[in-house]
Amino acid sequence: MSLVIGIPRALHYYTFIPLWERFFYELGMKVVESGPTNKHIVDLGVKTTVTDACAPIKIFQGHAEALARKADVVFIPRVVSFEGGYVFCPKFLGLPDMVKATVDNLPPVIDTRFDLRRGFAALVRALVRLGTELGSGKAKAFAAAVRAIRHFRQSGWTAHLRREHGVGAVGSIVEHGVAASRSSECGVGVSSRSVAQGVAIRRSDEHGVGATWSSVEHGIIRRGVHGTEQDGEKLPVTIAVIGYPYIVHDPFLSCGMLDILEKARVRVVTMEDVSTRDIEAQRGALSKQVFWHYSNRALKAAYHLMKHTEIDGLVHATAFGCGPDAIVDKFLEIDCKDEYGVPFLSLTVDEHSGQAGIATRLEAFLDMILRKKGLSAFQRLGGPGRTDSGLHAGADSRLQNGAANGLQDDLKVPVVQGRQVS
Amino acid sequence: MKITFPYMGYYAPVFTNLFRKLGNEVVAPPRPSKRTLDLGTKHAPEFACLPLKILLGTYIEALEMGADTIVSTGGVGPCRAGYYTRLQEKILRSLGYDFRMFTIEPIKGHLMDIVRTIRSFVNVPVTKLYDALTTTWLKLAYIDQFERVCHHRRPVEINRGSSTRLLEEGVAAIDKAQNCKEIREVGRAYVDMLGKVEIDETKNPLKVGIIGEIYVVLEPAVNFEVIENLNKMGVYAHRSIFLTDWTRENAFLDALRIQPEKQIRAQARPYLNQPVGGHGENSVGETVRYAKSGYDGVIQLAPFTCIPEIVAKSILPKVSRDLGIPVLTLTLDEQTGLEGVMTRLEAFVDLLMRRRLRAGEASA
Ligand code: SF4
Ligand code: SF4
Numbered sequence: 001m002s003l004v005i006g007i008p009r010a011l012h013y014y015t016f017i018p019l020w021e022r023f024f025y026e027l028g029m030k031v032v033e034s035g036p037t038n039k040h041i042v043d044l045g046v047k048t049t050v051t052d053a054c055a056p057i058k059i060f061q062g063h064a065e066a067l068a069r070k071a072d073v074v075f076i077p078r079v080v081s082f083e084g085g086y087v088f089c090p091k092f093l094g095l096p097d098m099v100k101a102t103v104d105n106l107p108p109v110i111d112t113r114f115d116l117r118r119g120f121a122a123l124v125r126a127l128v129r130l131g132t133e134l135g136s137g138k139a140k141a142f143a144a145a146v147r148a149i150r151h152f153r154q155s156g157w158t159a160h161l162r163r164e165h166g167v168g169a170v171g172s173i174v175e176h177g178v179a180a181s182r183s184s185e186c187g188v189g190v191s192s193r194s195v196a197q198g199v200a201i202r203r204s205d206e207h208g209v210g211a212t213w214s215s216v217e218h219g220i221i222r223r224g225v226h227g228t229e230q231d232g233e234k235l236p237v238t239i240a241v242i243g244y245p246y247i248v249h250d251p252f253l254s255c256g257m258l259d260i261l262e263k264a265r266v267r268v269v270t271m272e273d274v275s276t277r278d279i280e281a282q283r284g285a286l287s288k289q290v291f292w293h294y295s296n297r298a299l300k301a302a303y304h305l306m307k308h309t310e311i312d313g314l315v316h317a318t319a320f321g322c323g324p325d326a327i328v329d330k331f332l333e334i335d336c337k338d339e340y341g342v343p344f345l346s347l348t349v350d351e352h353s354g355q356a357g358i359a360t361r362l363e364a365f366l367d368m369i370l371r372k373k374g375l376s377a378f379q380r381l382g383g384p385g386r387t388d389s390g391l392h393a394g395a396d397s398r399l400q401n402g403a404a405n406g407l408q409d410d411l412k413v414p415v416v417q418g419r420q421v422s
Numbered sequence: 423m424k425i426t427f428p429y430m431g432y433y434a435p436v437f438t439n440l441f442r443k444l445g446n447e448v449v450a451p452p453r454p455s456k457r458t459l460d461l462g463t464k465h466a467p468e469f470a471c472l473p474l475k476i477l478l479g480t481y482i483e484a485l486e487m488g489a490d491t492i493v494s495t496g497g498v499g500p501c502r503a504g505y506y507t508r509l510q511e512k513i514l515r516s517l518g519y520d521f522r523m524f525t526i527e528p529i530k531g532h533l534m535d536i537v538r539t540i541r542s543f544v545n546v547p548v549t550k551l552y553d554a555l556t557t558t559w560l561k562l563a564y565i566d567q568f569e570r571v572c573h574h575r576r577p578v579e580i581n582r583g584s585s586t587r588l589l590e591e592g593v594a595a596i597d598k599a600q601n602c603k604e605i606r607e608v609g610r611a612y613v614d615m616l617g618k619v620e621i622d623e624t625k626n627p628l629k630v631g632i633i634g635e636i637y638v639v640l641e642p643a644v645n646f647e648v649i650e651n652l653n654k655m656g657v658y659a660h661r662s663i664f665l666t667d668w669t670r671e672n673a674f675l676d677a678l679r680i681q682p683e684k685q686i687r688a689q690a691r692p693y694l695n696q697p698v699g700g701h702g703e704n705s706v707g708e709t710v711r712y713a714k715s716g717y718d719g720v721i722q723l724a725p726f727t728c729i730p731e732i733v734a735k736s737i738l739p740k741v742s743r744d745l746g747i748p749v750l751t752l753t754l755d756e757q758t759g760l761e762g763v764m765t766r767l768e769a770f771v772d773l774l775m776r777r778r779l780r781a782g783e784a785s786a
Contacts, residue, residue, distance in 0.1 A: 049736065050732060050735050050736050052726060052727065052732060052735075052753060053732055053736065078695075078696060080696070087500045088500075089500070089729065090500045090501060090698040090699045090700075090702065090729040090730050090733060091698075091729055091732065091733060093500060093696045093697075093698045093699075093733075094694055094696060094698045094702065094730075094733035094736075094737070097693060097694045097695060097696070097733070097737055098733060098736040098737060101693060101736060101737040101739070101740035102736055102737075102739070102740070113696070286508075287508060287511075288496075288505070288508050290505060291500065291504060291505070292500070320469075321469055321726075321727050322469060322727075323469070323471070323502055323727055323728070323729040324502070324729075325469065326466075326467040326468070326469040326470040326471075326474075326502070326727070327467070327470075327502065327505055327509050329467055329469075330466075330467045330470075330509060330512065330513065331509070331512060334512055334513070334516045338516060
């Protein structure tokens with residue numbers, strides 16, 4: 001019987017799953033992951049966490065607990081740093097300790113430390129340590145580590161750290177490569193070999209738009225839509241949704257933000273669409289580098305998008321009570337307004353947020369952008385017959401009446417002048 | 423150049439003095455008030471921690487009073503404090519204030535960087551600089567010493583208020599003292615007097631440890647004078663953080679690679695095996711230490727959304743269960759009111775009292 005490793009589908013999962021999964025696969029172990037976030041998982045998490053913890057942490061603990069009895073060990077790495085100079089949010093650093101102190105009846109927790117501040121070799125060392133801890137030989141662990149890292153570099157890491165532009169994907173998030181995957185009563189399943197081995201899966205969503213999930217991304221992180229889409233016509237509005245992957249790409253936590261926008265025929269870009277090179281090129285925009293891994297990337301990706309691409313608006317998706325985001329959000333708010341003249345909307349989500357509320361605020365934001373661009377609702381929706389594409393009924397009537405009142409209240413910053421896309 | 427800086431409890435006058443000695447005009451920061459907090463809350467992000475809001479409010483007030491230079495400390499993460507000044511600067515500039523901001527970054531091993539930053543607001547020869555720094559250091563050390571003694575006497579003093587009065591007199595006297603010799607004389611005299619405050623020897627007060635984030639632990643104006651209030655209930659409160667050992671451990675000894683905090687780290691390790699910034703690790707380690715040295719309880723002061731303290735707070739219930747020490751967490755934000763804090767303190771003290779009585783009966 002091979003060892004079954006449980007991996008909670010939250011936080012660093014969204015970035016590092018290709019690495020972890022490939023590594024365990026190479027060692028001949030089985031990976032079980034908690035399914036996509038759902039109400040049950042959230043309830044579990046809320047029970048074991050302090051009230052002022054941020055929603056992603058609550059959700060993580062829910063995922064961890066959902067793995068009890070499903071796995072022989074639970075893998076909760078202590079991810080300290082993956083790039084010299086940047087560390088993860090302190091809650092990531094204390095994550096295994098928090099889980100161990102609060103979630104009872106968990107199988108043994110494996111909390112390997114990944115701290116690459118002193119160089120890349122630490123990654124190999126950490127993986128070898130992890131492998132031997134799980135009972136495999138040093139040589140085998142080393143070989144697995146090398147292979148997993150190569151896979152991660154080509155795929156996951158490329159996707160996350162050095163992603164190239166140009167590949168588009170639209171549609172609902174598939175779990176882990178859809179068909180190849182699983183689903184069981186509790187939403188926990190075993191990920192497939194085909195995924196680990198790198199089988200790309202192509203699919204179309206209900207609008208008939210081609211979508212690609214490379215094995216790499218396991219369908220977890222959606223790439224933005226680039227270029228022309230939908231019957232060869234250009235989507236009229238582009239919005240950058242900036243936020244940590246475990247918020248933006250968790251449809252439950254983000255209240256389906258990306259879906260709402262895409263159904264409204266908006267071209268969406270996220271921070272994962274900006275390459276590491278482009279991100280680091282923005283160093284000069286800050287007098288001191290933000291030292292948290294994801295916050296640094298989010299902020300600089302936003303600067304890149306505002307400076308070098310044409311976006312009509314920027315949405316910051318942030319979790320209630322998030323510490324680092326208090327800083328990121330204020331920087332974005334001020335810079336969008338004073339520096340770049342890009343309409344800005346800050347959307348705070350937590351475990352109780354409702355989709356309706358988020359949709360309403362996005363709509364109002366869209367309306368404002370459209371008015372500024374002089375576009376009508378019809379143009380946005382692609383002509384008659386498309387009016388059912390995911391917007392609230394109320395939105396259109398409001399748009400046709402041209403009722404702008406109350407809009408400013410919805411927006412965090414009343415934007416005076418926005419950039420026009422030619 | 424008119425300098426201002428963060429307000430911090432009894433230390434504020436000492437820093438005012440320091441900057442004056444260095445040849446600057448100083449706008450002494452006002453003690454945080456309701457207005458300070460309101461200003462800070464209005465302009466800071468909603469989820470910024472309380473210290474950031476208070477400091478932002480303080481800076482606005484000081485800038486209104488004519489300050490044009492702000493001096494503060496930075497950090498290298500992983501906690502937010504390291505990015506405070508940049509955020510505050512950004513906000514203040516967007517509000518239209520014109521000023522200079524100096525951040526003293528405690529970068530390990532780069533003493534020269536600190537020196538360089540400090541040089542920009544030092545307008546006196548090096549000999550005087552040395553003098554200014556040593557007197558400041560001594561003053562801070564004595565103020566800490568006064569407070570330590572006062573915390574011991576106040577819960578059991580016979581004449582209510584006598585230790586507080588002496589403490590305040592002492593701080594004022596230290597502030598006036600000009601050179602090291604005078605400071606030592608005044609300092610010793612007051613430590614002595616405080617040590618002789620009449621107390622009721624028969625009392626064996628409850629002992630409580632105070633842990634948490636440095637700013638809210640050190641600043642009585644934002645922690646609702648928690649120590650004084652506990653003392654008034656006849657409870658001895660041990661503050662785990664003092665500025666003189668804090669500065670030494672972090673800025674100076676760190677540069678020399680000496681780690682006196684190692685012990686606390688070791689105590690924390692079974693529960694939290696990783697520094698998480700701020701005082702998160704200390705909070706856990708110190709709770710263990712208090713439990714092992716026979717304290718009756720621990721009070722954690724945590725600003726709302728404070729990351730390291732949330733980590734600690736998640737772990738403390740387990741420490742509390744394992745070692746049998748009650749822990750009360752007071753989460754502080756702009757909505758916290760004195761009444762609520764007092765009610766919780768009283769309930770906690772009640773609980774500790776009952777525990778002690780029960781333990782006494784059991785052993786009798
Ligand atoms: S970065 Fe924010 S959302 Fe993420 S774990 Fe830290 S506090 Fe929570
Ligand atoms: S320790 Fe807490 S209160 Fe202090 S700066 Fe960090 S997050 Fe804010």
